[in-house]
Each structure stands twice: as C-alpha cells, then as structure tokens.
Amino acid sequence: MANRTTEYLKSLVNELRKLPSEIEWVEFKCNNKDPQMIGEYISALSNSAALCEKPFGYVIWGIDDGTHDIKGTTFDWQNAKKGNEQLEAWLTRLCNPRINFHFYDVLTDDGKVVLLEIPAAENQPLRFSGEEYIRIASNKKYLKEFPLKERELWKTFDTVPFELKIALENKTEDEVVALLDYSRYYDKMGIPVPRNRSDILEDFSNEKFVKKNTVNNWDITNIGAILIGKDLKKFDSLTRKTVRVIWYKNNTRLETIREKEFVCGYAFAHEEITQYIMTIIPQQEIIEGATRRSEVSYPEIAIRELLANMIIHQDLEHHGTNPMVEVFSDRIEFSNAGAPLINIERIIDTVPVSRNENIAGFMHKCGICEERGSGYDKIVQVTGESSMLSPRIENQENQFTKVVLFGKLPFDVIPKEEKIRTVYMQACLAYVNYGFVCNSDVRKLFGLAEAEAYKVSRIIKDATEAKFIKAVDDSSRKYMKYIPYWA
Secondary structure (H helix, E strand, O other), X not given: OOOOOHHHHHHHHHHHHOOOOOOOOEEEEOOOOOHHHHHHHHHHHHHHHHHOOOOEEEEEEOEOOOOOOEOOOOOOOOOOEEOOEEHHHHHXXXXXXXXXXXXXXXXXXXXXXXXXXXXOOOOOOOEEOOEEEEEEOOEEEEHHHOHHHHHHHHHHHHHOOHHHOEEEEEEOHHHHHHHEOHHXXXXXXXXXXXXXXXXXXXXXXXXXXXXXXXXXXXXXXXXXXXXXXXXXXXXXXXXXXXXEEEEEOOOOOOOEEEEEEEOOOHHHHHHHHHHHHHHHOOEEEEEEOOEEEEEEOOOHHHHHHHXXXXXXXXXXXXXXXXXXXXXXXXXXXXXXXXXOOOOHHHOOOOOOOOOOHHHHHHHHHOOOOOOOOOHHHHHHHHHHHOOOOOOEEEEEOOOEEEEEEEOOOOHHHOOHHHHHHHHHHHHHHHHHOOOOEOHHHHHHHOOOOHHHHHHHHHHHHHHHHOOOEEEOOOOOHHHOOEEEOOO
C-alpha cells in the first residue's frame, strides 16, 4: 500500500463527498463505531468495490450521510478495542482472506474525519466472521441472499487478469511519464509524440496502461509497467518479471561468464535481449572468395520467437522466479513460470492459448511476435532448414515451461529420442501445410549425404515403431510418405 499524504487524503475526502448518496463502494458515518458493524462493512465494501471495478471501498466517519457535509467525529480508532484486543487487530483476524485495509485521520477546517480504505476483493469474496456481505444501493446485505450478485462477483474475479490490475496507484501526470517510456512507445508504434501531455495520457488509457482514479490522478496497470516501463524495479510487485540472461562457459552451470538483467518493459527489452544473445552465441567466420562473413550458430528468428513466447506465456501471478534465458556452449534454454497450456505434442496444429491476451495483443500490434499460432511453426521450419534439432519443450512439475534450442550436432551423436522427436515435429509442420515427409526430406533435415540414406531409413523406422509417425502409401521405402500419428 502506498503512503498517503495529507494532501491526497484531503483531496480524496472531498472527491468522495461529491458522490451520490446511494453508492455501493462508499459509506458515510458520523460516530457509529460498533466493531461488528465496521467488520461487516469491510466485507460489503470490499466485495462491492470488486463488483464495481473500483480498486478500493471506503468508510468515512465525520460526514453526514444525507448532505455529505463535514460534521467531525470523535471516533478514535487507534485506541478502540473489542474486548481486550485492539480494534484493527480484531478486524484483521476475522477477515478471510486477510486484507490490507487502513485507517487514516484526516484533519479538515470543519473537524476531524476518519477514513477507512478497503482494497477490493481479489480471487474470492471477502468474509467477515464467517459471513460474506455486499452493498445493494446504500444497504448492507448478506451476499448469499443475492445469488445473481454472487455469480456476477465470481465472474468478476475470473475476468480481471493480472495484466489489468494496478502496479502503482495515485501518480501525477509527471510521475506517469517519468515511469513509462512514452517516447519509445510512440517510436515503437511508428507515430509522432503528441504535443500535449493530456493526449499521451489518453493514449495510455486507451491502451489500458493507466486508469484515472478517484482523485483525478492516475493508476498504472501491470500491463503498462510490464510493456513500457522504464525500469520494472520501480514497481515492487514486478521486480521478478525482469528477464535475466545467463551466459555459461561450457555446457553446464558450473562456470558463469556473465549474467545480465533487462529491467525495461518487454516492448523494448525484446529487441535488446535478442541482439545481446546474438552477440554472445558462438559464431564462425566464413570466407567466400574475397568476402568474409560471420555465421551465427542459431537462427535469429528462432531466438526472437522463443523469447516472445517465454514472455507472453509466462504465469504472471507466480512471484518466485524471473523469466530466464540461459546460453550454454551447445544449447540455449528459455524458462518461464507456468506449465504449457496445450499438449506439447500437438503444439504445431493446436489453436494456441495465452495466459496474457492483452500483452500478446500489444506485442503483435507493434510487430514483436508473429500472427497467432504461426510462431512455433516458424521455429520448427527455420531449425529444420538449418539442419538443427527441433526445440524440445518441457513441462517441469506442471509449474514451469522450459524450451531447449539445440546447436547443430553431428548426426551420429544425436540421441535417438531427439532424432525421433525432430522427425515428428517436421511431419507435423508438413501436415498442417497439406504435405508430408519422405526419406529425402529427413536426409536434408539432418544434413546427410545421399550415400547415408540408410541412416535415415533407420530413424524413420524408429519413429514409426514409436508411433510418432505413420506411412500413408505402399510405395517403396525410399519414396514412402509419412504423416504424424494423429493425422
């Protein structure tokens, strides 16, 4: 919870006084300080704020409920008790789940006002002393008595993604443009920077990067910070969303050459990370006549797509680890929180599912990722064209996803299961493009000479016996056509 300045609290009280009398997420009191009543209002206003898509609900003592004039209050919440227990501790104990509400004393020219700020419920309705409450107009009611409201509230929990929740609240225009990189945003979008600050904020609001709050300041959403933040470390809840790239000396994690953390928003970091990886992966110099050129060991498009997938499909609700790229001498590993949402074996032909639709939409909008569903197809295609293994996707304990991009290896040292998997993925790619694979396709895939066709026949036989591919005609083995087992 951000610290509340005196100026902010006075401004908030004045803005709330302007609201109509019957409002679901604000309650005005004069001196009623019954602990049970306060607890019930915490539940009711928290649930109603969620239903009204407000970040907070409020109880205000010292204001007339009808006229909203300031009358002052004698309510001393700091010394109030329920039995022998401090009021605030008692209320906290009886709330389920625990909620970070705050009392504030606000001194005005007309007397003292006490403000209780209550965060909107998240994930489930807030209970007090075992009961769930809701506001119906200006009346506090049991939630169970209004099943339609209860269903609507649960639907709200399901439809407010992490991306649209608040990362930082109550920022001025100056603070917003200091935290969000508006110049790089407009550069990425290919449009000129508006002359007026208000136009920038309007564009950000349309992108769902910011929201106007009750006191006419701005709340920055998670998607705004994650995509165009200048420094994610400035957002306490997002410090573990920065992308880390670790460069190892060999093919183990025993010796690190360098570790680099990219703290800017993903819309800008994606290109920076891609170019950084391209500079540290192995390269060789090729001389063609009088011309020298460098040839990198991994296709850049594969790195771009796998990096974008790692960012877009991570579980943003998970707070334990950063999205991470690990560069070894023989492979690159892309890891993110969240298990794959689709069957790994059917990643080529299955309609993709994204945890973070808003982030995916913006990254496609500004040209960072491919059309929906084509990204992994491109990865398999370019690795095949480079005679490389198809990347291996791993579901780790149903909590994390790891994708391994292998460097080019001699055919004879590649494990049999990796050969089978690569043939299968190429068969999937061919089939979704109304084609098939045959002996010569597999030979080219592994960079084998025609005299080594017998090696291809063996791996095709292994893939068929493992039931990853199947034959579709009765031609000789040399010209046999193969498609994936599910086709």
